[in-house]
Amino acid sequence: MKKTLFDKVWDAHVVDSVQDGPQVLYIDKHLIHEVTSPQAFKELEERGIPVFRPDQIVATADHNTPTVDQHLPVKDELSRNQLAQLSENCKKNNITLYELGHKYNGIVHVMAPELGITQPGMTMVCGDSHTSTHGAFGTIAFGIGTSQVAQVFASQCLLLTKPKSLRVTVNGTLKKGVLPKDVILYIISKLGTNSGTGYFCEYAGDVFENMSMEGRMTVCNMSIEMGARGGMIAPDNTTFEYIKGREFAPQGEEFDKKVAYWKTLPTDEGAVFDKEYEFDAEDIEPMVTFGTNPGMGIKITESIPTEEDASFKKSLQYMDFEAGDSMVNKPINYVFIGSCTNSRIEDFRVAANYVKGKQKAPNVTAWLVPGSKQVEAQIISEGLKDVFENAGFQLRQPGCSACLAMNDDKIPQGEYCVSTSNRNFEGRQGQGSRTILASPLMAAATAVAGKIVDITKEVEPLELAN
Amino acid sequence: MEKFTTLTSQAIPLNIANVDTDQIIPARFLKATDKQGFGDNVFRDWRFNKDGSPNESFVMNNSIYSGSIMVAGDNFGCGSSREHAAWALVGYGFKVIVSSFFADIFKGNALNNGLLPVQVSEAFLSDLFTAIESNPNTELEVNLETQTISVKGSDLQESFDIDPYKKTCMINGYDDIDYLLSKKTEIEAFEAQKIY
Ligand code: SF4
Numbered sequence: 001m002k003k004t005l006f007d008k009v010w011d012a013h014v015v016d017s018v019q020d021g022p023q024v025l026y027i028d029k030h031l032i033h034e035v036t037s038p039q040a041f042k043e044l045e046e047r048g049i050p051v052f053r054p055d056q057i058v059a060t061a062d063h064n065t066p067t068v069d070q071h072l073p074v075k076d077e078l079s080r081n082q083l084a085q086l087s088e089n090c091k092k093n094n095i096t097l098y099e100l101g102h103k104y105n106g107i108v109h110v111m112a113p114e115l116g117i118t119q120p121g122m123t124m125v126c127g128d129s130h131t132s133t134h135g136a137f138g139t140i141a142f143g144i145g146t147s148q149v150a151q152v153f154a155s156q157c158l159l160l161t162k163p164k165s166l167r168v169t170v171n172g173t174l175k176k177g178v179l180p181k182d183v184i185l186y187i188i189s190k191l192g193t194n195s196g197t198g199y200f201c202e203y204a205g206d207v208f209e210n211m212s213m214e215g216r217m218t219v220c221n222m223s224i225e226m227g228a229r230g231g232m233i234a235p236d237n238t239t240f241e242y243i244k245g246r247e248f249a250p251q252g253e254e255f256d257k258k259v260a261y262w263k264t265l266p267t268d269e270g271a272v273f274d275k276e277y278e279f280d281a282e283d284i285e286p287m288v289t290f291g292t293n294p295g296m297g298i299k300i301t302e303s304i305p306t307e308e309d310a311s312f313k314k315s316l317q318y319m320d321f322e323a324g325d326s327m328v329n330k331p332i333n334y335v336f337i338g339s340c341t342n343s344r345i346e347d348f349r350v351a352a353n354y355v356k357g358k359q360k361a362p363n364v365t366a367w368l369v370p371g372s373k374q375v376e377a378q379i380i381s382e383g384l385k386d387v388f389e390n391a392g393f394q395l396r397q398p399g400c401s402a403c404l405a406m407n408d409d410k411i412p413q414g415e416y417c418v419s420t421s422n423r424n425f426e427g428r429q430g431q432g433s434r435t436i437l438a439s440p441l442m443a444a445a446t447a448v449a450g451k452i453v454d455i456t457k458e459v460e461p462l463e464l465a466n
Numbered sequence: 467m468e469k470f471t472t473l474t475s476q477a478i479p480l481n482i483a484n485v486d487t488d489q490i491i492p493a494r495f496l497k498a499t500d501k502q503g504f505g506d507n508v509f510r511d512w513r514f515n516k517d518g519s520p521n522e523s524f525v526m527n528n529s530i531y532s533g534s535i536m537v538a539g540d541n542f543g544c545g546s547s548r549e550h551a552a553w554a555l556v557g558y559g560f561k562v563i564v565s566s567f568f569a570d571i572f573k574g575n576a577l578n579n580g581l582l583p584v585q586v587s588e589a590f591l592s593d594l595f596t597a598i599e600s601n602p603n604t605e606l607e608v609n610l611e612t613q614t615i616s617v618k619g620s621d622l623q624e625s626f627d628i629d630p631y632k633k634t635c636m637i638n639g640y641d642d643i644d645y646l647l648s649k650k651t652e653i654e655a656f657e658a659q660k661i662y
Binding site for chain 2: 129
């Protein structure tokens with residue numbers, strides 16, 4: 001039978017099936033962080049169950065960590081306590097932890113791929129919905145709840161019903177200034193926030209084939225925002241080249257053997273998906289969101305649509321926007337370039353290219369938060385730090401930061417933030433904050449102008465970006 | 467986990483679509499290291515004004531409504547995978563959430579915590595809202611054995627789907643860990659002969 005990429009990886013991991021019920025799926029790698037693991041450790045302890053395969057777990061501290069003065073004790077008592085618990089739990093259970101300040105520390109979905117932990121054909125889970133990011137490698141990766149974290153601790157397995165399959169194909173050539181973030185925001189704006197529920201999504205077509213691994217990660221990252229459990233892209237030479245030589249990647253002959261296996265994973269020609277969508281690359285433009293879910297996005301050249309629906313109106317009211325408004329020229333006081341969607345080196349290169357020789361608008365607070373210590377080091381070694389600081393941007397230390405505002409990086413009540421993160425929910429970036437999702441290029445341009453700009457009108461920066 | 471067979475209760479109508487888990491429990495309350503206490507902060511920013519006073523216009527603060535069932539708009543529980551959302555709803559006292567659609571992860575989290583997600587048709591959901599909003603004393607009956615939900619004193623009834631395995635777990639009060647631990651031998655055998 002012809003199989004999809006997803007089928008091949010899933011089927012290779014089925015240990016057993018419950019009659020008329022779910023399957024027992026084996027998990028290769030389990031990533032954990034401070035926020036969704038403590039209750040799982042506690043549950044195991046209370047039930048007297050040991051952690052089954054500590055070697056297959058990697059921990060990092062990212063969600064509530066400060067992004068300044070990381071060498072000092074964490075000020076917030078609750079956060080400090082949560083971090084201390086993580087350290088203690090990892091120590092007790094022999095789990096590798098890249099804690100605050102460690103050279104491998106970072107947002108869980110940035111640091112694992114960067115270290116070569118994420119590999120094609122694997123199953124990976126984490127108590128965080130954006131685990132879908134790792135699907136960029138042809139990995140089945142998805143977010144789980146804390147009860148499931150405990151299940152994986154106890155058995156290295158999960159009980160799951162196999163999701164249905166969905167394929168989104170985008171062919172053609174992207175226009176100048178259209179980044180991977182725009183591609184996924186466009187797809188979600190077309191399909192809505194629950195079109196993917198119950199499905200695992202494969203992205204196919206030349207747009208994704210021609211994308212860097214960083215770009216593929218940005219796309220797969222937001223699969224969850226259309227409701228899908230995860231997204232995947234077939235592994236190819238770009239994938240193998242990216243993994244080669246990384247800290248925990250297979251080496252030498254072992255690597256070649258793996259590559260031979262990875263090459264068997266792409267979807268067979270003629271395999272059938274439960275649902276398919278197709279888009280033209282030429283239709284995609286730089287995108288911005290105007291509402292309070294990631295599906296409420298428009299091309300920068302369009303205006304906010306009119307809908308009669310009560311939730312839609314509530315959303316516009318929260319944002320204080322009117323149907324028919326253009327997003328161009330809306331004044332903005334905060335810009336955040338960061339989060340597991342767009343905090344990799346490529347994202348900062350795009351932003352720096354645009355910012356070079358310009359000045360941030362005086363009204364704007366612009367935060368740059370690298371996804372990991374390694375990205376931070378790269379920003380410095382490539383000289384991007386100077387570019388940003390000369391332009392008045394603030395380079396902070398790695399972490400989730402204003403993506404979910406669990407630490408001090410909060411957008412104040414009523415303020416607008418153009419953000420490269422993945423969620424524009426009410427209050428996501430701080431109580432009463434208003435989030436506009438966009439690409440790092442759009443974010444950088446907003447910071448310079450102090451308002452949203454129509455980037456398609458700027459020829460020169462676009463050339464730099466692509 | 468608590469067992470669940472049937473429940474008869476009034477319901478709270480939250481007629482809003484796309485309720486995400488950030489609203490159910492805002493991120494700033496996620497710093498706890500145990501499961502207790504989240505109920506106090508369920509829908510925190512909708513239930514309370516900035517100054518800490520109750521927001522009278524929010525349905526959960528409207529004393530004409532009560533009960534351990536929440537009837538909510540389409541696509542309930544979308545967004546973040548935080549299980550804290552399920553703990554918060556359970557902690558507040560909800561045992562059933564009714565909606566025309568649930569986000570995947572939320573649904574799994576709810577079932578793992580003895581909170582029953584009942585998915586009904588859009589038409590039925592709209593009938594439920596009408597019934598409850600026109601008479602807040604309306605009682606709903608949820609029967610897991612027969613997989614039905616009905617409005618007491620009317621002929622409004624619909625059946626709902628649930629994974630048979632999950633149904634057995636809910637009825638008996640056991641969870642996935644118990645099951646997985648019973649599969650240790652198979653898991654070890656699988657590890658020994660992995661094909662990839
Ligand atoms: S950056 Fe944001 S979305 Fe990504 S893991 Fe952190 S909190 Fe979650």
